[in-house]
Amino acid sequence: MEEEYLEEQGQKLLKRLEREGILPSPYNFVNFKAPKLDNYIVHDSTLREGEQTPGVIFSLENKLEIAKKLDEVGIQQIEAGFPAASEKQRNCIKSILNMNLDAQLSAFARAKKEDIDAVADVGADGIVVSLSISPYHRKHKFGGMTQETYLERLEEMVSYAESYGLFVIYSAEDTTRENDLEFLKKAYKTAEDAGADRARVVDTLGCTGPNGMAFLVKEIGSVVDIPIEVHCHNDLGLALANSLAAIDAGASTVSTSVNGIGERAGITVTEELIPALHIIYGTSPFEMSQLNSLSKLVEELSGVKMPPHKPITGENVTVHSSGIHQHGVLINPQTYEFYPPRLVGQKRRVYIDELSGRHGIMYVAEKELKIGISEDTAKKVLEKIKAAYSSGARRSSYTPDEVKEMIAETEKR
Ligand code: ZN
Numbered sequence: 001m002e003e004e005y006l007e008e009q010g011q012k013l014l015k016r017l018e019r020e021g022i023l024p025s026p027y028n029f030v031n032f033k034a035p036k037l038d039n040y041i042v043h044d045s046t047l048r049e050g051e052q053t054p055g056v057i058f059s060l061e062n063k064l065e066i067a068k069k070l071d072e073v074g075i076q077q078i079e080a081g082f083p084a085a086s087e088k089q090r091n092c093i094k095s096i097l098n099m100n101l102d103a104q105l106s107a108f109a110r111a112k113k114e115d116i117d118a119v120a121d122v123g124a125d126g127i128v129v130s131l132s133i134s135p136y137h138r139k140h141k142f143g144g145m146t147q148e149t150y151l152e153r154l155e156e157m158v159s160y161a162e163s164y165g166l167f168v169i170y171s172a173e174d175t176t177r178e179n180d181l182e183f184l185k186k187a188y189k190t191a192e193d194a195g196a197d198r199a200r201v202v203d204t205l206g207c208t209g210p211n212g213m214a215f216l217v218k219e220i221g222s223v224v225d226i227p228i229e230v231h232c233h234n235d236l237g238l239a240l241a242n243s244l245a246a247i248d249a250g251a252s253t254v255s256t257s258v259n260g261i262g263e264r265a266g267i268t269v270t271e272e273l274i275p276a277l278h279i280i281y282g283t284s285p286f287e288m289s290q291l292n293s294l295s296k297l298v299e300e301l302s303g304v305k306m307p308p309h310k311p312i313t314g315e316n317v318t319v320h321s322s323g324i325h326q327h328g329v330l331i332n333p334q335t336y337e338f339y340p341p342r343l344v345g346q347k348r349r350v351y352i353d354e355l356s357g358r359h360g361i362m363y364v365a366e367k368e369l370k371i372g373i374s375e376d377t378a379k380k381v382l383e384k385i386k387a388a389y390s391s392g393a394r395r396s397s398y399t400p401d402e403v404k405e406m407i408a409e410t411e412k413r
Contacts, residue, residue, distance in 0.1 A: 009034050013282045022339045024279050039285040040277055041253040043229060044070050044270050045079040046298060047092075048108050049255075049262040053304060056261065062301040063092045064099065066258070069294050071101040074286040075270070079128060079255070082108040083118035093122045106169065111157035119166065126167035128200070129157055133187060134174035147183050154187060155194045162195030169229060171200040176208040176216065184216075185223045192224045198253065199228050203242060206235030206265060210245035217249035229253035232268050234260060239268040244276060258298040259306055271295050272312050275344060292345030318346040321397075323357025326350055330359045352398040354389040358382050365407060368400040373407055380410045 003011060003026045010029030017024065047063055050056065058066070063080075070078055080096050081089045093107055106126030109115035119127045131154055132138065138145040145153075154170070161168045170191035178184045188199045201216055208216075217228055230246040230253070232239040243254045256273055260266035271291040278284045295313035299306050308316040318341035320329045328335030333348065341348045350356075350363045358378040365373045384406060388394035398406075 005030055022279060023334060024338055028280055035281045035283060040247060040283055041076045042270060043077040043079060043253050043255045044075045045255050046257040048079045048081050049267055050257040052263045053261040056302045060092050060095060064095060066298060067096045067101060069297055071103045072287060073290045073294055075103055078103045078105050080105045080107055083122050084109060084115040090122050093124060097123055111153060113160060116161045120164040126169060127161050128169045128171050129161050130171040130173050132173035134177040136177060137174050151187060151190050155190050158191050158194035158196050168196045169198045169200050170196040171202055173202050174204040175201045176203045181219060185219060188220050189223045192226050197226055199224055199226055200231055201228060202231045203233055206233030208242060209238055210241050213242040214245040214249040217246045217251050221250045227252040229255055231255035234265040234267060240272055243268045243273060259295055259304060261302055261304050275312055288343055289345045312344055319349045319351050321351045321353060322355040323360060326360035326363060327357055330363045352385060352403055364400050364403050369404050377407060377410050381406045
């Protein structure tokens with residue numbers, strides 16, 4: 001075996017991925033242990049956190065469409081909104097419930113009776129009971145709430161939510177800045193004893209790194225038996241890394257949003273987490289080929305444009321642009337692709353521009369235009385293209401149709 005630094009489970013996963021056309025770094029699987037769970041739970045919050053993106057307001061129709069698509073992807077849980085906030089929020093959640101999706105629906109509540117009542121009224125399956133825990137929030141938001149008062153309120157509100165028969169997720173907002181670890185553990189234990197079904201660790205400000213996140217998940221996991229969810233903001237660009245570190249440390253559930261939309265820098269990206277789970281842990285309960293269209297749907301409905309180099313679903317991530325890469329891909333796509341673009345619903349494309357070579361022209365002719373051309377024609381077309389860039393007449397890539405025209409012109413002579 002070449003990868004002799006891998007143990008049996010790592011070898012097995014690597015082989016399985018290879019059969020699917022996925023060729024990641026084998027070093028991912030050093031000391032690999034098959035995950036405890038076959039299916040990590042994705043708790044998608046596009047309809048709650050996503051709507052907190054500045055300027056994003058989804059209509060009822062938008063929300064139904066997004067919920068339906070999330071369900072098609074196989075997302076197990078959807079955080080559908082904040083019922084106490086408005087009549088519209090309540091109507092949207094009720095309408096989504098009426099769709100009878102496979103996904104379970106939860107809704108957001110502050111740790112207040114009226115918020116919890118509103119969630120129970122709409123008929124959601126689950127509730128996120130949010131109570132900020134950090135000293136900054138207890139001091140400034142709650143007028144100096146003591147630890148004792150916090151625990152009393154938490155106990156009372158989790159029990160209250162539990163009495164409705166809801167699946168209760170205790171969400172300790174700003175968990176990662178509560179510097180009293182013993183108090184933090186006591187809070188999660190109190191929530192569990194009061195009937196919480198899941199403990200959510202929240203990096204509200206995205207101010208934590210993988211090391212801190214893994215530590216917290218382990219510490220909290222050492223005092224509670226209920227599963228742990230993480231909600232990671234992306235202010236340092238670490239939301240996905242933190243979510244995976246949390247999974248390594250024993251978390252079962254990740255709170256996400258499509259395209260990562262949310263407050264400020266947003267949160268862990270649904271359609272980026274899912275392939276990472278598949279490629280790094282080998283879990284695959286999701287319809288990954290729907291991920292590209294999921295991202296595009298939310299881009300359109302939210303109006304939040306994604307950059308072309310966005311991982312997994314960006315316009316550029318399955319494009320080959322330089323001549324060296326195009327040549328490689330033409331011989332075998334494995335040279336510059338470690339997974340087939342169709343895995344996530346994308347398509348391989350070759351862009352013809354200043355850095356392209358004749359192999360790129362031949363690729364476009366054969367694969368995109370379905371016409372055979374000689375190397376000589378490809379060379380002549382390329383010369384014209386290079387001349388257009390050199391003179392400054394052209395600054396954008398050539399589309400396949402433009403290449404087609406140039407081939408026709410060249411062959412006429
Ligand atoms: Zn958030």
